[in-house]
Amino acid sequence: MLCCLPFFFGFAVFLGMHFPPLMADCPLDFSASNFTLASSLCSNQGDRGNCCRYINANVAISVARFANSTSILGVPPNDSVSCLQTISDKLQLNGVPQNATAFCGFGTKIPVNYECKGRTSVMQMLQSPRFAEVTKNCKVSLGEERKCRKCLNAGFGYLHHLGINDNITLSTCRDATFAALASQLDHQSTTDIASCFFGVQGLLGPPDSPHLPTLISNDCKIPLWLACQRMNGKL
Ligand SMILES: *[C@@H]1O[C@H](CO)[C@@H](O)[C@H](O)[C@H]1NC(C)=O
Ligand SMILES: *[C@@H]1O[C@H](CO)[C@@H](O)[C@H](O)[C@H]1NC(C)=O
Numbered sequence: 103m104l105c106c107l108p109f110f111f112g113f114a115v116f117l118g119m120h121f122p123p124l125m126a127d128c129p130l131d132f133s134a135s136n137f138t139l140a141s142s143l144c145s146n147q148g149d150r151g152n153c154c155r156y157i158n159a160n161v162a163i164s165v166a167r168f169a170n171s172t173s174i175l176g177v178p179p180n181d182s183v184s185c186l187q188t189i190s191d192k193l194q195l196n197g198v199p200q201n202a203t204a205f206c207g208f209g210t211k212i213p214v215n216y217e218c219k220g221r222t223s224v225m226q227m228l229q230s231p232r233f234a235e236v237t238k239n240c241k242v243s244l245g246e247e248r249k250c251r252k253c254l255n256a257g258f259g260y261l262h263h264l265g266i267n268d269n270i271t272l273s274t275c276r277d278a279t280f281a282a283l284a285s286q287l288d289h290q291s292t293t294d295i296a297s298c299f300f301g302v303q304g305l306l307g308p309p310d311s312p313h314l315p316t317l318i319s320n321d322c323k324i325p326l327w328l329a330c331q332r333m334n335g336k337l
């Protein structure tokens with residue numbers, strides 16, 4: 103028995119070094135993400151907003167794929183910590199400065215669990231009042247400014263109707279709206295909606311149209327202006 107202890111410890115160290123346990127449990131798939139761009143965006147003070155929106159969009163896309171296969175809106179709380187760790191490690195490996203996770207509010211403003219006012223499944227989102235408007239107006243392709251704006255307004259309308267009072271819930275419900283919608287669609291359409299929804303046109307792949315405006319800052323319609331401005335304020 104004693105003979106084997108050194109071997110056992112050696113093996114344990116080997117395992118610990120090569121398979122950090124925290125990395126193992128995140129069910130999100132980031133194979134479609136390219137975090138190289140995040141590195142340059144996040145290293146530039148002036149691109150802070152784009153940096154955070156870009157990271158959030160990539161997380162949201164992987165959550166939408168997860169929702170497609172599980173019908174669950176995001177990673178369950180017991181797996182959230184390991185997922186946040188996995189993503190931070192990925193970002194760091196790609197040269198994203200560590201302070202980005204702090205200024206983007208990674209884990210709070212950029213969550214991996216998208217529970218929105220008690221809604222934890224795709225069905226609960228799709229069947230809630232006014233979501234049909236979102237589905238109807240966010241049909242692809244949204245590469246056109248007018249279509250993207252209609253989709254966003256339907257999204258703001260839905261969120262406004264939920265009666266949300268704080269920024270964190272608002273951004274989580276916005277992400278949940280996207281994930282529920284995109285979980286029904288293929289990858290190309292998901293990217294298309296993400297570009298519009300998160301104001302990262304051109305960052306997720308070749309832009310459909312070279313000068314599609316970012317609708318994040320100044321295209322809020324009056325009745326929904328408050329929800330829209332508040333959303334723009336954070337992410
Ligand atoms: C990731 O994006 C960068 C910059 O946009 C690009 O140069 C690189 O080829 C991409 N990598 C992959 C694997 O797509
Ligand atoms: C992040 O930290 C680096 C130094 O580590 C600093 O140069 C950079 O300005 C910081 N970025 C932001 C957006 O604060």
Ligand SMILES: *[C@@H]1O[C@H](CO)[C@@H](O)[C@H](O)[C@H]1NC(C)=O
Nearest residue numbers: 127128178179180181182184
């Ligand atoms: C979290 O819960 C899910 C389902 O209940 C389970 O499959 C998964 O292994 C759990 N993860 C951890 C880290 O306990």
Ligand SMILES: *[C@@H]1O[C@H](CO)[C@@H](O)[C@H](O)[C@H]1NC(C)=O
Nearest residue numbers: 169170171285286287288289
């Ligand atoms: C999952 O996505 C595929 C397209 O990639 C779609 O055909 C399918 O209906 C989706 N499944 C669910 C349950 O939404």
Ligand SMILES: *[C@@H]1O[C@H](CO)[C@@H](O)[C@H](O)[C@H]1NC(C)=O
Nearest residue numbers: 267268269270332334335336
């Ligand atoms: C929401 O975010 C905005 C902009 O960041 C901030 O001014 C406001 O105080 C926040 N409101 C709440 C309720 O957190």
